Amino acid sequence: MTDSAETRAPAATNRARRIWDSDFVWSFRQTPVAIISFFVVMVLVLAAVVAPLIAPHDPFNPATLNLMNGFTPPGEPNAFTGDQFLLGTDDQGRDVFSTILYGMRISLFVGFAAVMLAMVIGVTLGLLAGYLGGWVESIIMRVADVQLTFPAILVAMLIFGIAKGITPPEYRDQMAIWVLILAIGLSDWVQFARVVRGATLVEKGKEYVQAARLIGRSPFAIMLRHILPNVLNPVLVIATISLALAIIAEATLSFLGVGAPPTKPSLGTLIRIGQEFMFSGEWWILFFPALALLSLALSINLLGDWLRDALNPRLR
Amino acid sequence: MLAYIIRRVAQSILVLFVVGLVAFSMFRFVGDPIDNMLGQERTQADIERLREQLGLDQPFVVQYWRFLEQAVQGNFGLSYRQGRPVADILIERLPATLELAFISGLMALIGGIALGIFTAIRRRGLSANIIMTGSLIGVSLPTFLIGILLIYLFSVELGWLPSFGRGEVTDLGWWTTGFLTESGLKALILPAITLGLYQMTLIMRLVRTEMLEVLRMDYIRFARARGIRERAINFRHALKNTLVPVITITGLQLGSIIAFAIITETVFQWPGVGLLFINAIQFVDIPVMAAYLMLISVMFVGINLIVDMLYFAIDPRLRADRTQGGN
Numbered sequence: 090m091t092d093s094a095e096t097r098a099p100a101a102t103n104r105a106r107r108i109w110d111s112d113f114v115w116s117f118r119q120t121p122v123a124i125i126s127f128f129v130v131m132v133l134v135l136a137a138v139v140a141p142l143i144a145p146h147d148p149f150n151p152a153t154l155n156l157m158n159g160f161t162p163p164g165e166p167n168a169f170t171g172d173q174f175l176l177g178t179d180d181q182g183r184d185v186f187s188t189i190l191y192g193m194r195i196s197l198f199v200g201f202a203a204v205m206l207a208m209v210i211g212v213t214l215g216l217l218a219g220y221l222g223g224w225v226e227s228i229i230m231r232v233a234d235v236q237l238t239f240p241a242i243l244v245a246m247l248i249f250g251i252a253k254g255i256t257p258p259e260y261r262d263q264m265a266i267w268v269l270i271l272a273i274g275l276s277d278w279v280q281f282a283r284v285v286r287g288a289t290l291v292e293k294g295k296e297y298v299q300a301a302r303l304i305g306r307s308p309f310a311i312m313l314r315h316i317l318p319n320v321l322n323p324v325l326v327i328a329t330i331s332l333a334l335a336i337i338a339e340a341t342l343s344f345l346g347v348g349a350p351p352t353k354p355s356l357g358t359l360i361r362i363g364q365e366f367m368f369s370g371e372w373w374i375l376f377f378p379a380l381a382l383l384s385l386a387l388s389i390n391l392l393g394d395w396l397r398d399a400l401n402p403r404l405r
Numbered sequence: 406m407l408a409y410i411i412r413r414v415a416q417s418i419l420v421l422f423v424v425g426l427v428a429f430s431m432f433r434f435v436g437d438p439i440d441n442m443l444g445q446e447r448t449q450a451d452i453e454r455l456r457e458q459l460g461l462d463q464p465f466v467v468q469y470w471r472f473l474e475q476a477v478q479g480n481f482g483l484s485y486r487q488g489r490p491v492a493d494i495l496i497e498r499l500p501a502t503l504e505l506a507f508i509s510g511l512m513a514l515i516g517g518i519a520l521g522i523f524t525a526i527r528r529r530g531l532s533a534n535i536i537m538t539g540s541l542i543g544v545s546l547p548t549f550l551i552g553i554l555l556i557y558l559f560s561v562e563l564g565w566l567p568s569f570g571r572g573e574v575t576d577l578g579w580w581t582t583g584f585l586t587e588s589g590l591k592a593l594i595l596p597a598i599t600l601g602l603y604q605m606t607l608i609m610r611l612v613r614t615e616m617l618e619v620l621r622m623d624y625i626r627f628a629r630a631r632g633i634r635e636r637a638i639n640f641r642h643a644l645k646n647t648l649v650p651v652i653t654i655t656g657l658q659l660g661s662i663i664a665f666a667i668i669t670e671t672v673f674q675w676p677g678v679g680l681l682f683i684n685a686i687q688f689v690d691i692p693v694m695a696a697y698l699m700l701i702s703v704m705f706v707g708i709n710l711i712v713d714m715l716y717f718a719i720d721p722r723l724r725a726d727r728t729q730g731g732n
Contacts, residue, residue: 235420238705240664250686250694251431337547344549345671347686360553367557368568379550387545 116399123395126388133385137193144187149352163373177373179362185373188359189381195355196382199269200336204328206274207335211281212324216312218282219289230286233279241276242338248272249347262350269348273338280327288320322400329393333386340382356382413713417706422473424702428695429472433465481696486688491696495678500580501571502670502677506662508593509601513662514655517605521612525620526639537613540606548665552599552672559595567592569674600669604658611654615647649716656712660705 108114117123136143163177163185176185214233218226236244252268253261292298293316301311342348343357351358356378363375463471475481481491524533543551560568572588574581583589619625620643628638667679674680678697685693 235423238420238660238709239702240661243664243667243701246667246682246686247427247694247698250689253686254431254689254691255434333545337545341547341549341668344547345668345683347683360550364553367553368561372557375553379553383546383550386547387542390541390545 113399117395120395122391123399126391126395129384129388130392133193133381133388134197136190137197140187140190140194144184144190146184146187148183148188148191162371163377176377177371179374180366180371185377188354189356189378192354192356192359192378193381193385195266195349195353196336196339196357196385199266199273199339199349199355200332202270203273203277203335203339204331206270207277207331208281208324208328210274211278212285212317214278215282215285216289216316216320219286220293220308220312220316226286229282233282236276236279241273241334242341244276245272245338245342246345246347248275249342253347262352265348265350266353269339269342272342273335276338277331277335280331281324284323284327285320288323289316292316292319326393326397326400329389329396333389333393336382336389337386356385409717410714413710417710420706421702424698425473425476426469428476428698429469431691431695431698432472433468476699481699482692484685484690484693486685486690486693491692494681494693495696495700497581498676498678498681500582501675502663502666502679504583505593505596505600505669505675505677506659506666509597509599510604510655510659510662512597513601513604513608513658516601517608518612518651520605520609522616522639522644524609525613525616528617536609540609543602543606548599548603548668549672551602552595552669555595555599556672566595568595571676596669596673596675599672600662600666603665604662607658608651608655612647612651615650616643619643619646653712653716656708656715660708663701663704 117127141147161178176189178184179188214229218229249268249272252264252271256264256268289312298311298315301315306315339348339355340357340360343355344361346361349355349358351362354362359378360375360382363378366372366374479492483489484491484494487494520536524536527533556568559566567588570592571583572590572592573586574583574589575585583593625638625643628642629635633642663679666675666677667682669675670677670679671683678700681693682697684690685697
């Protein structure tokens with residue numbers, strides 16, 4: 090209990106050493122694509138998290154906006170006010186760089202939350218279906234089959250539409266983000282449930298589960314404490330790929346006008362706004378949000394690809 | 406075989422019942438139908454009378470059954486927004502979507518198979534590698550961004566193709582087609598590419614994987630040993646065996662083409678059912694949403710059923726384990 094600082098420090102470096110030398114990190118170090126995409130994701134996520142600190146303007150505070158600054162091209166001073174903006178401004182004089190930072194915040198938040206929701210629902214149902222079997226399994230997997238008949242984006246649209254109909258009009262804008270999370274999350278749980286069920290079926294027959302059952306642990310303890318840790322690898326891979334899909338789904342819904350409202354624009358909403366100005370030559374209002382979305386989705390996808398290979402020993 | 410077909414059909418009908426239930430619940434619980442039909446000045450008697458007239462005082466199951474009866478006859482009531490029968494609006498809009506889906510499906514199939522074969526045969530070639538890397542970016546690129554990119558390139562910068570609408574259409578009485586006019590065909594190009602590109606990369610990757618698998622088989626090696634020409638091996642022996650999974654996946658993709666048409670139609674303001682659906686969501690036009698849902702489910706379930714049967718008919722190896730399990 091009274092470890093001196095000297096003995097603990099080498100232990101810590103040893104552990105760091107071990108992690109650094111592990112297969113997982115080694116594979117990461119050997120894959121330039123993984124390093125680059127990890128770096129890109131980290132920079133974008135960090136920029137989104139600290140957006141209020143680094144954004145030159147607060148795009149949601151009308152007091153800081155000047156309509157005279159509208160349509161300033163990137164890197165050039167405005168003709169009337171002389172103000173300069175790194176990535177230009179949109180029609181209302183909002184700094185595009187700042188709106189992207191804040192938009193990415195919303196995109197990432199919706200993406201993460203939706204995947205979390207899908208993961209919790211999917212893993213729970215998958216564990217129950219795999220471990221309990223019988224009618225529980227039949228019902229869960231039938232529902233999954235029915236939902237899989239329809240593309241996820243369509244399911245999400247439908248849930249969004251219904252939720253919009255239920256919420257009173259004056260709350261719609263406020264609730265839009267949460268409805269979006271619910272819609273995307275509910276449209277995406279099937280993947281998790283299927284994989285977890287499959288893995289659970291395999292684990293269920295193993296000796297450690299039989300042993301746990303013999304000493305009288307409750308089914309829920311076995312599912313949570315024994316089986317769950319052993320089926321988490323594929324869940325992690327699916328979660329990463331789902332995150333890219335969820336971000337794209339959110340952007341798509343917002344772009345179609347059935348997602349984040351213009352008062353709280355996500356990257357998709359920004360692209361929707363920017364599209365109107367494409368024809369009149371103000372390309373930057375569209376281009377930079379699109380670029381941000383693309384680099385985010387692509388690097389998360391590439392990271393997921395690498396993760397799938399790294400966590401799957403069969404492919405090595 | 407017969408037992409399997411019966412089971413599959415029963416399953417499909419069950420799915421449609423569930424979807425019908427969802428559609429009906431939308432009518433019943435999203436907003437009050439009475440509110441939607443009566444104006445501000447109404448008396449309690451009016452409400453009671455209409456409730457009775459519409460059968461809303463009946464038990465849930467009875468109402469649901471009536472709804473299904475009407476739905477089967479294609480009666481979904483009036484659109485809240487346009488005030489016209491929903492069925493009329495859908496029929497009017499359907500040709501645009503079907504033509505778009507057909508052309509992009511065709512493009513995805515032909516392009517995907519051709520590129521798939523090419524990248525499999527020239528596995529180590531530079532151009533094949535470029536195509537494969539390009540396809541990875543294509544998969545990450547959201548559909549609507551592809552559409553915007555194409556509009557920017559071909560409409561705004563080059564000015565070759567129209568950026569929205571269907572062009573001039575010919576009215577054939579029960580069908581409107583854009584195939585017969587120049588502007589109609591021109592308007593079709595960009596949306597078709599936008600919609601088909603993703604499916605094309607998918608089919609291409611699938612054909613490539615299958616083809617590589619088949620090319621490793623013994624009978625290909627023997628064919629080569631017999632001195633059969635490379636072209637004959639690739640196309641007559643290998644391709645034939647890769648097509649079974651391709652057909653089934655393509656069939657299933659047909660459904661998602663119709664769903665993704667929603668996005669493409671919005672980008673290009675293409676007057677099809679997808680755009681109708683998006684507008685219905687924006688304005689909470691429940692009858693249109695419900696009817697679209699029913700329409701598209703019938704299509705999906707039908708396609709899935711046909712594909713499953715085809716699969717079953719084409720590949721005899723599947724029959725044994727399919728009839729027992731079903732998971």
